[in-house]
Amino acid sequence: MKRLLGIISSDKTEKLLVSSGTFTGLVDLSQKKDFKYYDWLRDRDSVYTDSNITSEEVFNFRLGPLAGANQECSIYHLKTYGERMLAVNIDQTYKSRKIEDLMVGRSFDEAIPLAESVCSNFAFSHSVAFTQAIEEALGLELSGYSKLLRVIFLEIERIYNHIYVIAKLSISAAQKVYSSHLLYLFERCISLNSKYFNSTFLKKIKKVGEVKDFPKELFLNYLEELKKVVNEFKKIYNFSLDSRNYLDRLHNTGILTIEDFYNTGFDGPALKAMNYSLDIREFSKTTKNFKPILEEEGDSLARMIVRAKEVSQSLEIIEESIELFQETQPESPKSLKTSQKRDSGIGQSESASGTITYYVEIKDQKIEFVYISTPSTFLFRAIQKALVGQIFTDFPFTVDSFGAFFCDCAR
Amino acid sequence: MIFYTLSVVCFLLGIISFFKNKLSCIFAVLGSVFSIAVGILGFERSLNILNLALFQDVSLRLGIDKTSSIFLIIAFISFGIIAFYSIDFNKLFSKRMALFINISMLAMFFVLTAQDAISFLISFECITIAIFFSILERKNTYKEAFSFLAFSEVSSIALFIAFGALWAQTGSFIIANAVGNIVFMSFAYLAFIIKMDITPFHVWISSTYSKSPSNVAAILSVPVTLIGTYGIFRIFALNPNIEIFAIISILLGSVSALWGALQAARSRSLKKLPAYSTIENNSMILASLGIAYLTANTQSLQYLSQFAMLTALFIIISHSFSKTALFLSIGHAKEAFSEELIDNVGGVFKYVSKITGLGIIIAGLSLSAFPPLIGFVSDWMLLETFFQSYKIDDLSLKLIITFSGILITLAIGLSSFGMKKLIGFSALGTKTKEVINIESLTMKISEAILIFLVIALGFISPLIVIGLGYPAFLDGLLAVPKPLLIVSSRPIFGVLSPTIFAIMIFIFFVALWKLKSKEKDVKRVSPWVGGLEVLSTESFKIGAYSFIVESLLKPLNQTKEIREGDTAYVYSIDLIETFYSFITKLSNKISSFFSKTIMNSSIHWYIAYIIGAFIITLMYFKFTR
Amino acid sequence: MFWPIYGLTKKYTEKKLNISKLNLKQLYIKNIFKRSIHIFCIDVGNDNALNFEIFALLSPKYNLHRLGIFFTQTPRKADLLIVLGRPTEKMVPLMLEAINQMPEPFGVLLTENNDLGISFDNFDIPNVIGHIKGDVSRDEMLSYILAFMKGDEKK
Structure with missing residues (x-):
């Protein structure tokens, strides 16, 4: 299983950024025939066009840009003759802030906030991937202490994002009591963030070569609070599984198949719900015993279950890491022995919705070229495929189950 | 008698002067005015116009009684307005159109006044033929015209058999003698429900109505189906004791009403929708007539029976005027845009003419039972009739009527769904195409008259109840003065006062309008x-x-989603x-099989066929004698 | 028969009497909870932080309905427009159209948490009740909303 993450065209030559789990790197253009979505990915900043149906009965149902159904400013063009969605075109260009262009020519410290504001709820993942790319380019390796901190914060981010997605799903399915509970837990999570780490969305924590240090007792206190939240979540999640009404709405909606993966190249919980995983934590040395959670159905319910199970898994990882963390001491990053200071690097991190990849070229402590590959770019393509053929009622259950964000997609 | 002659003369003059469209149409209008006068006079007392003995037992009889005069008035009001409408509308077609309209009007006049089988059949056929040719006025309509002809002829054959049975029993062709003749009843019933487009016999109407010119479609929908209704009224009145027909009517009527409403809700074509709505209304008439005659023989249910009869008459009135208004307005819109689909005629009210748009709105609202229009009154009465089914003692009948009532209620709901579609997309929709200018003064006037009729008849519906001779169903209650309240039974079961309703709506409308005009x-x-x-x-x-x-x-x-x-x-x-279509294909196959195998101009087969036929005939006579 | 009119007159006079007896201060505090406000939030290109803040504001912790605060999906029924983030180039006309569609009187609350997008200084936005910069928190937004409901000037 390999994915095409991006097409990099600096220096007037095109190269493919490819990932296959253990290997992530640039390969020659000649491999492009392996990827069916090469043409679309080249054109990823324009409107996602599925098909232009022209028939007397078919009309375009436009949802957006400022509609209540999608929180963010973007348009779903739903082609329909009533009820059934025949084709879906997604216009994400309203959200485009051209962050890659803005980064060029900036120093590292200036560029990190930009990376963080690609998508604030994935702020830490973005900053990790970005700084990792720079660290690779500079030939730095993080200390074990910093690596542990990185893992902890990544999992904290994952927990609140997963609860957010499940809360959104439950709101769409009109489960008032359940969604109120989840909203409370979600709010609690981000309140804890700002209480303990001074930033609601874990911004300004990751820097090049280090992670901002906090007292060790702070983490223990935080863990106590987080445990309460996650246990509460587990309890009400198990309650929710008794509601046939709720599960019926998610079951068999937005089904994806492996063929859709070959056509779009998405990953994250959407791929795990189809019994495949490209989770980079599996191959990382810091999280040795990691086993991805898999489901088989490939529908909205499976995606929801994967997320719910990942919440408890993340808590276990945090517990483990904090235990280890109590014994390690802070060190400064060490330079790699074998490095011959390259001026380009690739950084990756596993966000709540999939792998974020940065390709960075630097020159004189300044950024010369950035390519950001975000999970939502692929997920919206998958949403397009999943929506076609369904009726309007299933629209929110399908879209919300992916956890894709337009700011992540349009950058 | 004078008016009778005058109207016949007017129609004849109209036929003669067909080359001058305007003159011919004016004669037709005059003729219908005289016909209405005949109807009003006939309502007061029955008249025998003509009794011409052809042979010893065969005579032609024309005359008017109460039933025929009611139908005369209703049919010729709508006919007269259609004729007036045609003055401008016929300019879009050839001059023969006026001829066909006049012939059909004359024939209709005779159908409604005929009292013997021969004159009835002749005039019945005349209408069929005149309308067949007028459908052909639009190009490429052979298929539709022939399917109309086919169904009409099936109906004629059934009538032939019925009259044959009449002759066999009584030895005369006077329709009034057919009392208790079950064969006559069955075949005449079949003939008339085919004429009323009741469900299994309705398939021709969708294509024929949409292809024929709008005034012809209006004639097809209102006066022609009125013949069927008239016939059913007549044969039921002759044989009120045959319960089975009443039960069949209730069941068939309710199923057919639901079917018509369903198809109307489904259809996208401008004229198919009202065509299917015609089925629905005629089925409702049939169902209420069924109840009227089912309960007629029980002494304790006399009020219900009479109320059901009144209901049938009200539906006839509401259907006639609303449907004529709808067809004429839609025809106007259709010609103005020269389009077939509802999608493509948006903005009739704004861009074609206010009156045409209003015609579609008012007629559509009336057909979807919007208070206080006439359609609302008739639908309320129909539902009241069905609600009273608990009064019938027999449990199975009670169940049948309850079941039919459910279907009818569904049909009313679905029909308002369909009508809302028509009003919303055509009269009030957005413009999609440029409007073609057509001369339309008389069209607008006749639409305006019909709009007025639909609104006014709802308002004066207590007066109609008195006029039809059912003053027992009027009362006063609380603040409503005596004759303004229609009651559905004695002792009082359900009440409605359309007049007070209309006045209240008017007051609220004026108050709202005043309030709205204040906000500047x-x-x-x-x-x-979405911004x-x-x-x-x-x-x-x-x-x-x-x-x-x-x-x-x-x-x-x-x-199928394709x-x-x-x-x-x-x-x-x-x-x-x-x-x-399966039957059509089958008959095509069989006939081609026969033409290839038996009648393939091979002499051997032919000789074998003649000998075979000869032997079978011989055997038949041998064994039957 | 005339009881509605009778009842109406009765109530009307009672109400009049009550107003003169009421303590003004009491009325003032009650007023916050009595009044209700409908808010239309538009995302014009923020980095999702502000969307999440608004989402968290819906949590039972705040219980906004208790304060008479409701969210609506169209500017035509809204009393307050919250603009989340600085607008991107494509969203500028849409933001201005949303402000144009608000029924009068209305308020606009501007929020921004980074330098991306076009600055609000470039537009002449009417009825601005507040302009929050930096790390925008939901508590701060809520305080602005409540101040707007009270009729306080908070800038």
Whole structure:
């Protein structure tokens, strides 16, 4: 299983950024025939066009840009003759802030906030991937202490994002009591963030070569609070599984198949719900015993279950890491022995919705070229495929189950 | 008698002067005015116009009694307005049109006054032929015209058999003698429900109505189906004791009403929708007549029986005027845009003419039972009739009527769904095409008269109740003075006062209007659709409105969603149509088989056939004697 | 028969009497909870932080309905417009159109948490009740909303 993450065209030559789990790197253009979505990915900043149906009965149902159904400013063009969605075109260009262009020519410290504001709820993942790319380019390796901190914060981010997605799903399915509970837990999570780490969305924590240090007792206190939240979540999640009404709405909606993966190249919980995983934590040395959670159905319910199970898994990882963390001491990053200071690097991190990849070229402590590959770019393509053929009622259950964000997609 | 002669003379003059369209149409209008006068006089006391003995036992008899005069008045009001409308509308067609309209009016006049089988049949056929030719006035309508002819002729054959049975029993052709003749009753019943377009016999109407000129479609929908209704009234009156026909009528009527309403909710064509609505209304008439004659023989249910009869008459009135208004307005809109589909005639009210748009709105609202219009009164009465089924003692009958009532209620709901579609997309929709200018003064006037009739008849419906001779169903209650309240039974079961309703609505409307005109500094902005302007490709289409019906009732509509490359559409048909097309195919196959195998001009087969036929005939006579 | 009119007159006079007896201060505090406000939030290109803040504001912790605060999906029924983030180039006309469609009187609350997008200084936005910069928190937004409901000037 390999994915095409991006097409990099600096220096007037095109190269493919490819990932296959253990290997992530640039390969020659000649491999492009392996990827069916090469043409679309080249054109990823324009409107996602599925098909232009022209028939007397078919009309375009436009949802957006400022509609209540999608929180963010973007348009779903739903082609329909009533009820059934025949084709879906997604216009994400309203959200485009051209962050890659803005980064060029900036120093590292200036560029990190930009990376963080690609998508604030994935702020830490973005900053990790970005700084990792720079660290690779500079030939730095993080200390074990910093690596542990990185893992902890990544999992904290994952927990609140997963609860957010499940809360959104439950709101769409009109489960008032359940969604109120989840909203409370979600709010609690981000309140804890700002209480303990001074930033609601874990911004300004990751820097090049280090992670901002906090007292060790702070983490223990935080863990106590987080445990309460996650246990509460587990309890009400198990309650929710008794509601046939709720599960019926998610079951068999937005089904994806492996063929859709070959056509779009998405990953994250959407791929795990189809019994495949490209989770980079599996191959990382810091999280040795990691086993991805898999489901088989490939529908909205499976995606929801994967997320719910990942919440408890993340808590276990945090517990483990904090235990280890109590014994390690802070060190400064060490330079790699074998490095011959390259001026380009690739950084990756596993966000709540999939792998974020940065390709960075630097020159004189300044950024010369950035390519950001975000999970939502692929997920919206998958949403397009999943929506076609369904009726309007299933629209929110399908879209919300992916956890894709337009700011992540349009950058 | 004078008026009778005058109207016949007027129609004849109209026929003679057909080359001068305007003159001919004016004669037709005059003729209908005299016919209405005949009807009014005939309502007072029965008249015998003509009694001409042809042979010893065969005589032609023309005369008017109460039933025929009611039908005369209703049919010729709508006929007269259609004729007036045709003055301008016929300019779009050839001059023969006026001829056909006059012939059909004359024949209709004779049908409603005929008292013997021969004159009835002759005039019946005349209408069929005149309308057949007038359908052909539009090009490429052979198929539709022939399907109309086929169904009409089936109805004629059934009538022939019925009259044959009449002759066999009584030795005369006087219709009034057919008391208790079950064969006559069965075949005449069949003939007239075919004429009323009741469900299994309705398949021709959708294509024929939509292809024929609008005034002809209006004639087909109102006066021609009135013949069927008239016939059913007559034969029921002759044999009120045969319960089985009443039960069949209730069941058939309710099923057919639901079917018609369903098809109307599904259809996307401008004229198919009112065509299916015609089926629904005629079925309602049949169902209420069924109740009227089912309960006629029970002494304790006399009020219910009379109320059901009144209901049938009210539905006839409401159907006649609302449907004529709808067809004429739609015809106007259709010619102004020269389009077939509801989607493509948006903005009739704004761009074609206010009166035409209002015609579609008022007629559509009346047919979807909007108070206080005449359609609302008649639908209320129908439901009241069905609600009273608990009074019938027999449990099985009670169940049948309750079941039929459910179907009828569904039909009323679905028909308002369909009408809303028609009003919303055509009269009030957005413009999609440039309007063609046509001369339309008389068209507008006749639409205006019909709008006035639909509103006014609802308002004066207590007066109609008195006029039809049922003053027992009027009362006063609380603040409503005596004759303004229609009651559905004695002791009082349900009450309604359309007049007070209309007055209250008028007062509220004026008050609202006054309040609205006071607000002067109102911020006016374009509609908010996600913040962007709405493009023409983004507007809701008629198919999307109907799709919910098609999708939910997949097996009934044979819905198929078809996707071919870049085009996608929904395909659905009337299930009964598939049955007929199967029969058509079968008969084609059989006839081709026979023409190839037996009648292939081979002399051997021919000789074998003649010898075979000879032997069979011989055997038949041998064994039957 | 005339009881409605009778009842109406009765109530009307009672109400009049009550107003003169009421303590003004009491009325003032009650007023916050009595009044209700409908808010239309538009995302014009923020980095999702502000969307999440608004989402968290819906949590039972705040219980906004208790304060008479409701969210609506169209500017035509809204009393307060919250603009989340600085607008991107494509969203500028849409933001201005939303402000144009608000019924009068209305308020606009501007929020921004980074330098991306076009600055609000470039537009002449009417009725601005507040302009929050930096790390925008939901508590701060809520305080602005409540101040707007009270009729306080908070800038």
